[in-house]
Structures are given as C-alpha cells and as structure tokens.
Amino acid sequence: MSLLDMFFGRKKISASVAKERLQIILAHERGSNALGEIEQSPSWLPQLQQELVDVVAKYIHIDKEALKVHIEKRDNLELLEINVTLQDKGENNVSNKKTS
Amino acid sequence: MAKVIVITSGKGGVGKTTTSASFASGLALKGFKTVVVDFDIGLRNLDLIMGCERRVVYDFVNVVQGEATLHQALIKDKNCDNLYILAASQTKDKEALTQDGVGNVIDELSKDFDYIVCDSPAGIERGSFLALYFADEAIVVTNPEVSSVRDSDRILGILSSKSKRAVEGKSKIKAHLLVTRYNPERVENGEMLSVKDIEDILRIPLIGVIPESTDVLQASNTGVPAINLKETIVSEAYWDVIGRFLGEDKELRFVNAPRKGFFQRIFGGGN
C-alpha cells in the first residue's frame, strides 16, 4: 500500500480484523462440544490422577506417567477410564473401566 | 520402526500434496528411506506431482483389498533411490479403505522405511481421518486466510482426540505448523494474516513458511516436486523445513517483502 493510499484511507487494514474474528470464534469452538470429545476436561481431573498415583504407589512402584486418566462423553453415557502400565514386565497392563 | 507423518489441513487446495511431494523428496534426498502415500481416494493427484502417473499399475486400495502386494504397488521414484510412492485409487468408492486395512499397510511399510508420509485429502471425513489416525507427527498446512486457519484448528482438535495416539492414551502427536502460499507484501499491507498472527491463534510450533510462487505451478506442470527446482525460493523454503524437521536450527527466511523504492512507496505500484 502506498503512502497516498494510506493517507486517503483507500485501503483498510483487514488482517487485524481477521485475527480478532478468528480468536473469538475459535475460543468458542474449542470450548463447545462441536466435535464430540473435544471439550475441556473437568478441572478436578489432574487431582484425581495425582491421588490415584499416590494410592497405587503405596502398593506397587509406578511412575507418575504410568497412570492415565481419561474422561469421555458419548451421547448420554459418560466413561471414566483409568489405565495403569506396570513397569518391569513391559506389556503388563492393568486397566479398569467404570461407567456412570 | 518408521515414523508416520501426516500432511493435513482440513481445508482444500492449501498445498498438502505439493508439500507431501517436496517433504518426502527432501527426506529421501537426505538419505532416509521414505514412502509417500496418497490418501485422496477418487482424486489421485500425488502421482502427477511426483511425475510417475504413467507408472501406476496397482494402487493403495488394491493393496488393502488384497488384489496386489505392497511390493507390486510401490512405485520407485525416478530421481531418488530412497523414495517410493503409493498411489491413491481412482475408485469412486470412498469406503474402499478400512481402518484395519490401512493399519496393516502402515505396519508392513514400517518394517522397510524410515518415514511414511501420508498426503491427506481435504475435509474431515473418512479419508482424512484415516490419513491422520496412525500418525506420530503432523504437518498442518495453513494458508494466511481465515477459513484455512479455522479448519487447521479443527484438525488439531481431531489430532488430539481421535488419532490412534490419543485413543490409546499414548504421548500426543507432535504437530507442526507450515504456512504456505505466503505473500509477505500483502501481509505488510495489512491485507493478510501474518505468520505471527497464525502462530498466536493455533499455538503450535512453526516448521516453515513457503511463499506464494509461480514456480510451484511450473513444478506441477513438469511433474517435479518443488523442492527439486534448483535456485528457487520455494525449493529453499522446503529445504529449510526439512532441516528444521531433522533438528537443525534454521532462521526463518522469505517472510519479509523486498524493500520498495522511494517513488513506489509514495505512489504505490510494483506489487
């Protein structure tokens, strides 16, 4: 854009409008359930995970990373999945599912 | 074990196939045994971009359906010994690929190759889902334009919730942002989103910026991946992507418009 264009307001700076619009719509879409499972996980999930690690670690030696907690909504079914991978025996996998 | 990389975008026509061809060629030229797989069932195009369209006998669907072996269907690149192409089929039946079938092909390719590059179709339907499902890493191709950025965001959501790694609770797919068809002049004029804007919005690390260039058309006309067009900016930009992907530290290039002269700045023109 030339200085004359700018002076006479011949062209608008539209990229900043684009950015603003995108930020608003994407914040909305990320939060909404538009894609089924792509939604914010509940805020208590990390704490649940930590407490579970603590309990399991009382009995078996595990890494923090070895325990995965995953929550998922499908229609009117909610699924809480807890997955613990035991270290020394490689593929040994204890998993436990609960529906509510 | 091979590393599986999907080239994806959501939106159509942003440069996925162009990127798949150049990215796979670059890795192969760096000495890695690489295969590039066209997932765009019904709209085969990668073969044209790679310049091997007349050598397609069997395709991906033939292999999945057991009508040909992988060995029969893989096409060796004419320029590079380390590079193979698996063409998409021209069948109209979009259901021809099954998740298990694709999984088996990926497993078999994994034994022989270092990298498996998956050229995704546009959209968020079955074809693009299968292209990203098995991925370890993703290159999200985005144009500096609102609908492309929004679609990339949706794809990132799918990568982090529906891919094999997500479903199995493994470590996340590593996603890289590749901005293509970038026009620094229009960005400086405030007419187009900048790389920085796109990074701010999508919040994934940038692997490169490919400028808009007529050389890409010439590359496709002649069936030579753009990375092989010597002494062009596009080729240099793709080589930078390869370097960064392989862990080299490369400064970002080609993101600033050439400086204009005094009269051009006052009266405009020249762009």
Ligand SMILES: Nc1ncnc2c1ncn2[C@@H]1O[C@H](COP(=O)(O)OP(=O)(O)OP(=O)(O)O)[C@@H](O)[C@H]1O
């Ligand atoms: N950097 C670039 N500069 C100019 N033109 C480009 C550039 N990259 C891609 N193109 C052009 O854009 C068009 C679409 O490119 P390409 O086929 O790679 O996109 P795609 O994302 O694979 O499309 P589809 O979604 O249909 O599979 C082609 O005509 C190609 O030549």
Ligand SMILES: [Mg+2]
């Ligand atoms: Mg394509």
